[in-house]
Amino acid sequence: MSRMSKVLFGGPRPMWVRYPLIIGFFSLLIRSLMDSQFRHSSLLYILVPYLVAVAIYLFVPQPLGMSRWKRFLRHMMAAFVIMLATSALLFEGFLCVLMFLPIYLIVAAIAFASMRPYQEKPKNIASTFSVSLVPALILLVSVEGLTPSLSFERQESITRSHIVTGSIETLKANMAMPIEMVENRSAFLSLFPLPTEVQAGSLNEGDIHKLHFVYNRWGFTNVHEGDFWVEIVGVGEDYVQTKIVKDTSYFSNYLTISDTFVKFRPTSETQTEVSLTINYERKLDPAWYFGPLQRIAIGESADYLISQVLARSNRGE
Numbered sequence: 001m002s003r004m005s006k007v008l009f010g011g012p013r014p015m016w017v018r019y020p021l022i023i024g025f026f027s028l029l030i031r032s033l034m035d036s037q038f039r040h041s042s043l044l045y046i047l048v049p050y051l052v053a054v055a056i057y058l059f060v061p062q063p064l065g066m067s068r069w070k071r072f073l074r075h076m077m078a079a080f081v082i083m084l085a086t087s088a089l090l091f092e093g094f095l096c097v098l099m100f101l102p103i104y105l106i107v108a109a110i111a112f113a114s115m116r117p118y119q120e121k122p123k124n125i126a127s128t129f130s131v132s133l134v135p136a137l138i139l140l141v142s143v144e145g146l147t148p149s150l151s152f153e154r155q156e157s158i159t160r161s162h163i164v165t166g167s168i169e170t171l172k173a174n175m176a177m178p179i180e181m182v183e184n185r186s187a188f189l190s191l192f193p194l195p196t197e198v199q200a201g202s203l204n205e206g207d208i209h210k211l212h213f214v215y216n217r218w219g220f221t222n223v224h225e226g227d228f229w230v231e232i233v234g235v236g237e238d239y240v241q242t243k244i245v246k247d248t249s250y251f252s253n254y255l256t257i258s259d260t261f262v263k264f265r266p267t268s269e270t271q272t273e274v275s276l277t278i279n280y281e282r283k284l285d286p287a288w289y290f291g292p293l294q295r296i297a298i299g300e301s302a303d304y305l306i307s308q309v310l311a312r313s314n315r316g317e
Helices: 003-009 015-034 042-059 068-089 094-114 125-141 168-176 287-310
Strands: 155-165 197-199 208-216 223-235 239-247 255-266 271-282
Touching: 015 042, 015 068, 042 068, 042 094, 042 125, 068 094, 094 125, 094 287, 155 287, 168 255, 168 271, 168 287, 255 287, 271 287
Parallel strands: none
Antiparallel strands: 155 271, 197 208, 208 223, 223 239, 239 255, 255 271
């Protein structure tokens, strides 16, 4: 029996015993990274998924004779079980698994495609090199976010504009009213909780609007409660400017919203163009994945706020 075969078939029996061992190891590794200065870096979101993929590939062997595609599907099923169990041990939410799954799929596909089935020997130097090159590339892209010099731009600004029915005075009055958000959101935004309590009532400089969030990370328990406080710092004839003075909501794990700016421009006697700008800082790396994902989330949030807060009186029209 070869050394690789001994690792695959000579390990703990029955085979399911290997799952808690893998889950336990990566739970400790992820917790160590999350408690360190590297908790937002690609080390956690690129290197760890690659190591998970390698561990599953090596220690949870798939039946012989299956096509590579079927082996990959079985691999993803095993990975999903491990991720859910790991998130439960770490008291993280299932939302994290959903956000993490696409990037794991990409990394695992690269890892899976680069590995030879363990029963095969390398046919030539090129095949051996392809196997050794992928880990080096994974290590290279995993350094993003380890230091400021290894990070891409984190400051982002998203502006969305809509023409809505109502005068500037009406739209400002809507902003001062308590927010009553409804559930007609996009499928993506529906993954995130709405505020359970909102304190508002005026639109004067210095006023603070307070939003309280409750998020059940496991769907029904493991509750995270947090607040999002918005201070009115500038009110003009055609604009309202705010800044965020407190954010302990679940969203603060992913990004930091600094301020917003609402600009009004009348387009007719009954309609106004509303432009909402949201400035924020991306926390998570890699930028190529979390950057676009957060831009989508912030952009759709801006659309939702314009329709549900500023133009609320026209919901039924």
